[in-house]
Amino acid sequence: MELLCPAGSMPALKAALDNGADAVYVGLKNQTNARHFAGLNLDQMKLSEACKLVHSRGKKIHVAVNTFAHAGQVATWQQAVDQCADSGADVLIAADIAVLAYAAQQHPELELHLSVQASATNAAALVYYQQFNIKRVVLPRVLSIQQVAQLKQHTDLDLEVFAFGSLCIMAEGRCYLSSYLTGDSPNTLGACSPANHVRWQQQGEHLESRLNQVLIDRFAKDEKAGYPTLCKGRFQLQDQCFHALEEPTSLNTLELLPQLQQLGIASLKIEGRQRSPAYVAQITKVWRQAIDVLKSGQWQLQPQWQQALSQLSEGSQTTLGAYHRQWK
Amino acid sequence: MQATTSCQLSLGPISYYWPKQQVLDFYQQLQSSPISRIYLGETVCRKRNELRLGDYLDLGRELQQQGKEVLLSTMTLLETQNEVLQLTKAVDNGELQIEANDFAAVQLCMERKLPFVAGPSLNIYNEDALELLLNQGMSCWVPPIELSQQRLEAVLNSSKIANRREQFELEIFALGHIPLAWSARCFTARSLNRSKDNCQLCCLDYPSGRLVNSQEGEPLFVLNGIQTQSGKRHNLINDLPSLMPMAQRLRLSPQAKDMGLWIERFAKGIERLATGQDGLTQGLPSTELLWPLEANDCNGYWRQLAGMEAILSAEHQDD
Secondary structure: OEEEEEOOOHHHHHHHHHOOOOEEEEEEOOOOOOOOOOOOOEOHHHHHHHHHHHHHOOOEEEEEEOOOOOOOOHHHHHHHHHHHHHOOOOEEEEOOHHHHHHHHHHOOOOEEEEOHHHOOOOHHHHHHHHHHOEEEEEOOOOOOHHHHHHHHHOOOOEEEEEEEEEOOOEEEEEEOHHHHHHOOOHHHHOOOOOHHHEEEEEEOOEEEEEEOOEEEEEEOOOOOOOOOOHHHOOEEEOOEEEOOOOOOOEEEOHHHHHHHHHHOOOEEEEOOOOOOHHHHHHHHHHHHHHHHHHHOOOOOOOHHHHHHHHHOOHHHOEEOHHHOHHHO | OOOHHHOEEEEOOOOOOOOHHHHHHHHHHOOOOOEEEEEEOOOOOOOOOOOOHHHHHHHHHHHHHOOOEEEEEOOOOOOOHHHHHHHHHHHOOOOOEEEEOOHHHHHHHHHOOOOEEEOOOOOOOOHHHHHHHHHOOEEEEOOOOOOOHHHHHHHHOOHHHHOOHHHOEEEEEEEEEEEEEEEOOOHHHHHOOOOHHHOOOHHHHOOOOEEEEOOOOOEEEEEEOOEEEEEEEEEOHHHHHHHOOOOOEEEEOOOOOOHHHHHHHHHHHHHHHHOOHHHHHHOOOOOOOOOOOOOOEEOHHHHOOOOOOOOOOOOOOOO
8 A cells, every 4th residue: 555645846745755654756847737835846946856856765656736727728738648658657647538638549558547526426437537557546535434435336446545735625626615705616727725815814803714704714713723624614504613524634544444445545644745854754754654553463553652642623613524434 | 609599597407306296396386487498308317207208208398398398318327338328319309409427328329320419428528529529419519618719619610610610609607507527336325334226215305405515615526326416516607708700509507496587597698698788799898797706606617627616707818
């Protein structure tokens, strides 16, 4: 079972390698990937450098070109695919059928993984995407562990699951919440609740977070204020004010590790290309230890792992998310 | 491009969970309405089974006898093999063309060489993707609702698509709360402190979903089971001048209240413009509102703005 870690920058990439990642994933410095944030990602020169470094350590590098191309601008996405192939990356992660078809035709030697942004949650959809010779699918964070197990029985593709990090509660690639409020679509621009639309305002005792003027949450003095990701705001439903969609929390599947291994999951993905190198280092270290203990056959969930992960989580809370049926 | 006079009205699938009788009454009342095409079927939640496939087929035959063209919409988020089997049965219904809302349905139609409508939840944002679907049997395209007029024109005017326009119809979502997101979680059940497994089919109690406001009272979302809709209603009635030269069909999404009224308003608007009033035939945009938007209406997506924005002036185009 591969440990696949995020690298939004060269320092993060080194941190992942130094702490035991089997593979890293990166994006280019434009809207062709789903973590298009200022100051993040690699240009082509850095990408080539990253590929050399990763390969010198005997590890793998995946490149996400996983947003959907705008009309008339498909060439930009094709160029990103070419850059991925030219730099010597091991894997291209893509979602748009236009991008997948181009990669399959132009770079048949490049291993293709179906991005989580493609929202492929069932065996019949996977058959559709197999026309592009994909080898692996990154599963959306909407399936329960039982559903993952069932899917495994109905496909011969490798399965990659999200193991830890920010939790998208909506099927990825099928969420317009952010575009409805800001006009910028995560599907094509590659950013959810983008920072340029965020405003923090002190109102008397309260701190307010706004996204394009809309009030997402209001925090009392002693409350920890979270980033105004839309699906984690506090809203009003009749006379109740609560986290109507989800609380600020992170996905953590550490306790499912033996089950994931048993299912034959190919890869565990750690979310967080937008995170700091220090964060990547700490998370990678914990997961490396856990996987190694599991491989030794002496599995025992260690409380210090969970503690370390909780401290690095949104709102210091973690959840099994959809993997656990009760969450739904 | 087809003549503007051919712009027809479609009725999308019912997105809410209504009791069977309400569904039957709803379609009964629209018998003589100027709707030419009706999409039946459940697209949101597999637990919604007031009507099953056989009921939809029966209903479809009745509606066909009334002169309507009937299609069958299919589920958007399929999580289990059983749902894939149900989808396969729907595709194999032998009578009605399928609207694919997931690539699973596209695959099943392709295998059977059946034409299909590409529904709005398929992520087709560019000409290359559209060309691929066209080669795979797409007969009609309902673009993602967040796609603006400008971006849609860029797809249609591209060299790959421009000379194949007669091979497919374009249907634009013109009225209704926008499906914004799909989740494993049921938010309606959650709002009642229930889990999805124990939802007790609570969506039946909310024929228009449950409205969620910001803490300042601004409508943000409508909870509709596992689907989150826009708090405001997307309403492109004043955009008919730009829609009609482009789209062969406009989709109106079923709502519990005033459906007949809005069908009439759209039909009248189309007729007014198609008969040459408002200067449309000379290619001039209307400067007059066809119908005032209601307080909770929006139209931002069409203008490449935030979807929740409501631009009142008919000629305003913010590119």
